[in-house]
Amino acid sequence: MTATDTSDQTVIANFALKVDNINHPPTLQNAIADQIAKQDTAFSFTFDDNTFIDVDADDSLSYSATLQDGSNLPNWLKFNAATRTFSGTPTNADVVNLTIEVQAKDNDGVSATDTFALAVEPNNGTPTFKLSKIADDIFKISNSSSKSKLQVTLTGQSSNLVNELGVFTVDDAQGNINGIAPGAAGYAQAALDRAKVIFSAIANLPNGFNTDNLTHLLEFNSGDNFRFYLVKNSTTDAVRTGVTSFTDILFSDPLTQKITDLGNDDFSLAWKDGSGNNAADFNNLVVKIQSTNDSLPLGTNLQANPQGEVIDLRGVTSQVKADFIVNREAAFNNFIGFYQVADENGGIDTNSDGKADILTGQAGYTEAAVRGRVAGIDLTVNNQGSATSTGTFQPDSIFVPFIITNGTPDALLDSNPNNDPAVYFPFLGANTDKVDHIRLLGNNVFGFEDLASGGDKDFNDMIVRVNMTIA
Template structure:
């Protein structure tokens, strides 16, 4: 205080004040206590406002700065004030003030700067900014550590817990994710590739993993809890420098003892299936997951509202196919994928109303029908192999890149996700003006359930007739007239039912049954046709007199009577039970005359009776050879595959290794019949051949010199031979052989 006076003046008192300054600070990193010392620190009127904390900026690692956000405080004296920093400030300072002492790990001298007006009680007209020379002494800095982690398999979010986690100046760079390695599975490790992230606190950080990381962790973090299905304890290891905000001169690697708790892993169980690999069976491992974990609640609720009972499990498989193999049949017990589905009624017998459904599941979890389609030759069929009337075996036909292969590419690999279901339906036939027959439940014509039918020949004409059909979906109804008048479409879409023999001049065994099993889907329409002494591919016009559409009558019991020119007729009726073992073996006979044993495995024996008959002048020796698929490809001596029509087919087909000893050198005298017991331990397709004079004939047209198929399916597992090069009379009764297989007992 300065006092002045003059003789002629009053005394004048002038108040002089020194501006406030900072001198230094201390920071306790363990509790966030910042104590600042200075001089001439003025109080301000009112409470908790002596120091404007938002005016204080700290400098640390890399000369980066951070301005505090904690609340304003009161002075403790004219030379000191202190505050406990909020969590946000502590987090940011952990990366700046990252080493005990007065400088950072990188050598930056710590400083606290006070901007203008940092002390509101000071003279407002005076600039009190104090920006340099204010050292900070830091204590109790601790290295960052991890303690544990959680991983949500459904969202891909990995959450780390730890202590002393430091922020790092900049954005999305607090944690270097590439330094994190996860252990799981059978002890395998995987280092993450997701981009770096920001901390959410000094004790936690959440990382949403990219799709690559999520996919790679599927096999490591494969079970809920803290250990894998193989028993390995989950761990996350952090290599040195995983937290860039920490002191770079200190090794902060944290490699062990960091448990991961995994949730929302869909429970899986392994399922061993057999895949045809040339003439061998290869075991492949599929996975079964719970449908409740795989399909959304909305999808399951929607199915339930329609009366659809969904299987409790979902089958998944990704598998490479053997070289040059484009198709595969997978066969599994219905009880394996659908232990909750019951096909029986209250009396324990097959419920005639309960219909079978099979679904594809795409990557988004949406369902689409995957019951068998004879045009694409893909999809599922249900068979009763033990003869109790209840379907027990699901045979699923897959083709590379076709419907059912989720990757949609012809790339030598199958990727599938499927499940089964049932629904109660009461379908009936109804006739359309264009000659189509529609089979549908009157109250639900859209649920594509499998409807099992049997066609039985009741009379024949004086010509040999090939009988076939075309199927149209409900969506094609508007274009039906156009489709039915288009020979090219008919040839592309027609399905062979069976061939009928001439009504006379034929020798038959009493055991021959001219019947075929077939399947429609609820809501589909069908129309039958026949060609006399020819096949559809021979025709150039639907006006050809050899072609005719067949007529039908719906009987009072709901069955059909189908008839055509020259007395040809057959019945068609719905079946209350599932198709049996004979239908399973005959499942590919709409493609070519062959026996399909691909559903069986080594050690399974199928027994039955072989019936033969002959009406021919030429002697023939008939046998069967093994093919790797329904297209007739065979395994050559060098291990390569040869298709019908390719060079060397006949030689390869008739190798001793391909011929079926139990079905070799079959013959019978002219106008005679014969029967014999057979036992077959086979697990691929068996196709017939016949040696007649100097010719060898096959069921596959491309394999024959005249380009004609010399065997036709006359019924399920009933084949007829045409023994003349060029087709002769095309009667296919020169040698007839039929099988009656017994139901499996195991």
């Protein structure tokens, strides 16, 4: 700056002028429109890049999204901040109205927000159900109107082992369970804690036993993810009780399982268990899996559960007619009967008060079961023969099969303890040897082993198929 007086004398002074850059916050320019998503239909929505603006030339905006209350978006709905896109497929359980808050933040952390409504509407048309493979060996099942049902059908068996197939839910497409990754310590136990038994496939078929239509329907929540496993020549129950080692569990992986997409959301699972001359082939156990909207067959509600080889007629209000088909491959003349229990654990009500008075493993359990067996259901058959029989189950109860090996109820219930035959149940605690003697071979199909300590583990000594209808 220069100053001059009347004598033309001047003085010059310098000073600095600093102009500070002021950050302008981002602002909402175009409100996000409300959206609608349909149940079981893929949803995708991208909001415009001019929804928020920032007049500062050097600023860039980053985006985030939550529910209006600050909580996370529901599991089905994902937000890609880089593309400003919401996507996902809601199920029946996700039908609800959401308010979503989107935040745009500049380089200095100053932000602007907008909210929009997302209505998830139900599918009121024909129910839809779907099975999809979401990772190498992980499947997802959904149903638009109710619980999801998985149908598993035996299509092949070449092993000389009697393997049991099972399934368990996982938390994500990586197969994690409560933060435990597949193969990590504790994973096998975590899987068994969630496991559902599908069925066993026997190696030596008795004459007349038809393996066609050996299926099992299992129920899942819509949106569940799951993996499969196989127990070599043993059962899930045996692993749980320590009779069989965890090393005998084969979890699905490319070395043990081959998955084939059959189209129409159907898949084939083919297992290799390392047995016999065909150890290199994936044909030791082969099943077809598919989603279905069919109801669970009568009596099968508990048959995926631990020690669940029972007939559950709770909730049924009328008598049930039962048609039995019996096959045998055994030297022993065995007897099969059914008895009523008070609860899922096998307790027997002896005084008709609806409560268990004798528990599995307690003194007198075997006698109480055989003495209280269902009248008129006395199943026997000649070796390598087939027999049919008809009986009646009372409604609103659980009925349990048992096998008397090479004997009859009279021999057990008479006054001579020296001629008592062995009796075995689905409940391991009720068996004197504490091992499996009854396996599930399909919906309401039971295979029996008549030798102590598991014998030859062929579970074909007696096979009973029960077809039930409301009387």
